Amino acid sequence: MRVGFLGLGTVGQAVVRLLHEERERLAANGLALEPVRALVRDTARPRAVPAALELTADPARVLDAPDIDLVVEVMGGVEPATSYMLRALRAGRPVVTANKEAVAHRGKDLLEVAAEAGVPLRFEASVAGAIPIVRALKESLAGDRVTEIAGIVNGTSNYVLGLMEEGQDLEAAVRMARERGYAEPDPTRDLDGSDAACKLAILASIAFSARVRPEQVGTCGIQMVSREDLRWGREMGYRLKLLALARRTEAGIEAHVRPTFLPVSHPLAGVGGVTNALLVRGERCGDLVFQGPGAGGDATATAVVGDLLEIARRRLVPGAGALGAGAAEASATLGARVREGPYCTCRDQVEVVPPHRCVTAAYLHLEVADRPGVLAQVAGCLAAHQVSIAEALQKARGEGPVPVLFITHPSPWGALEAAVKEIAGLPVVARVAGLMAVLGR
């Protein structure tokens, strides 16, 4: 099968290299996958790929060329990637993508067109790199009911939090991550949680068989996190992670991405560096944990190639050889083009709970005047919004404002925010330094 590429960045080049390095083994298994052509912005730019791969700036050379059997989309971004994929699918070409934005925002359209065309669309690489979580949810756990999925799905922010735990402030940590190649020149989407929100939307949609869109995911990044929060959390037996969490509740699907304190005993609490990890809780399968490199060209390339090989294997199926001439003829065609049924599993109508109604325990970090009655005033604001306090901790008196920490019982996020807004307005409160979620209380 001749493969055309849309984009040829780190992941694309790693896929080309993998197919090149493994071509003999794959061919020996009847799975010959030949990178033929790649759409790139600048064909002159040097890339570490075999000379045989033709570079072109013309999308049609990949999307409409008769010598392309299968399309790999690794250009990223919603557009023009989505339009290109739709065009390839309509032309009957299977598509494998690593593009989380396109799948999260336009997955419905992509899967519908793929189903109409009876052509496979696969996107294992769009979430958590080499971790085979999409296939696990779609196939292995298809018989069970997932009740919760929690994940560390953004390596950059996890790496930055790790450096902050070692004493760096946010700015320095981000700079170091960039220098070490663990953060992009502009890591905004990693730090503000929107990258994780895309991945959670994809995972929740599969896990709960109902469409969850990124804009429905309550999202907050790590920009407000301070070293003090990390240190105090540790004192209280927590580790802070940028957690992507979705669960099925009475009210519907709750989904949010927030800096979240996990008890040190939580299976995701110890996940460090750029590693990704996912906890899938099912009614029957119990707690399954998947952990591995969530990014990097080679790791992500294994996921892309896993999808390519699934498609290639299905084309190998000998068809209905036993069924006589008419069928034999058909089966030849089938061999060349196996049709597939709908791959989309978002069939259930389940409401997605608006972020302000998602219930979570919270950690609140204030800087207040060191004066009698302050705690009472703050506690009053919380009580006024039915937020009850599980733990309060006034830190040792220092110069100027005094830090005060609260851990609340589970409350709707909206109530927490409203209370915090009011608290921020109190004359005795110098600053609201942090509001984060707390898991497992």
Add this chain to the structure above:
Amino acid sequence: MRVGFLGLGTVGQAVVRLLHEERERLAANGLALEPVRALVRDTARPRAVPAALELTADPARVLDAPDIDLVVEVMGGVEPATSYMLRALRAGRPVVTANKEAVAHRGKDLLEVAAEAGVPLRFEASVAGAIPIVRALKESLAGDRVTEIAGIVNGTSNYVLGLMEEGQDLEAAVRMARERGYAEPDPTRDLDGSDAACKLAILASIAFSARVRPEQVGTCGIQMVSREDLRWGREMGYRLKLLALARRTEAGIEAHVRPTFLPVSHPLAGVGGVTNALLVRGERCGDLVFQGPGAGGDATATAVVGDLLEIARRRLVPGAGALGAGAAEASATLGARVREGPYCTCRDQVEVVPPHRCVTAAYLHLEVADRPGVLAQVAGCLAAHQVSIAEALQKARGEGPVPVLFITHPSPWGALEAAVKEIAGLPVVARVAGLMAVLGR
């Protein structure tokens, strides 16, 4: 699709219950799976399954009955399970099995017959319960090269080791595990490592695309483990696990199951209770860790049903509807019976290294006479077999024989055993109390 069961124990009943409880959701997705009949030894024995399920003691009623489309084998043991499965496959009936013994010992025959018949055989549930490791290795990582797979794949022994870490001796720990339902009446195959060896043989065969048979796996259980070993290991920064380890080396595939000390920092060191966990190391995908319940009816049932649904989904494929009459006719038949290509991936000819040539660092626990020159004599025996010592530790003098611990540098297991045999013969050595593998030195 009408499902016939071979065996109806804990797992079988859980599968029937799952299909019953989820029948509406599955039917809505076009995946109607109806448990029709089950082969059992004693049809009179009460079971928690719907009355609609017919119980029979006659294999033919499941294997040859025209009203069975698909067979689930959950009876366990190599025979008669394997003969039954071969018969079902030859008759064109897809088979899903949770039977590690049959797959480990007769997988080659089963997969060959399945390929000849063009009928799917699936066995996700045969290893590590709900953890989707078979699918991950066969599909998701098919493009990468796995270099090592290490796992805790026997929950009973892991639970027993946990109790021993808490101070129980082996006998008491096994009794408690049995009382709490975490060990079978006769847990021999769990404790002596042969259960884990079957699972490792299956995993290594897939991971390295080469057949590894259980009898080729160097196997040692936990019966020799003492509380002291666990305590001293901890002092030295290790946790003891019954580890199933297979790696690709210059010499070939090394595969063994042994009590193994893992550095506390190892991703598998913290896995407690009956949980199973697997570390897969790939050239490109890096280290992937999978963790979850390795046994239990409901957890294992999700794996069985995941396989059932994969087969059912493929029968849903609309066939080549667009290819005209001859094809349409064929596709109708295809819809009813999708043929599949070879599922076996053991294509490479790779030698399996005999256990005595497998290289590992080791922990040696001796009880010796408290007399000068003893260490020198023991060290002499080790040196005579080219086993070099990384660490030696003489424990505080007590009554009678004194415990002495050695940690060696990596050496062939045969050399270690030969040296230990000689050491056991030394007059100054009261007892060889323990010989175990050590990872990560």
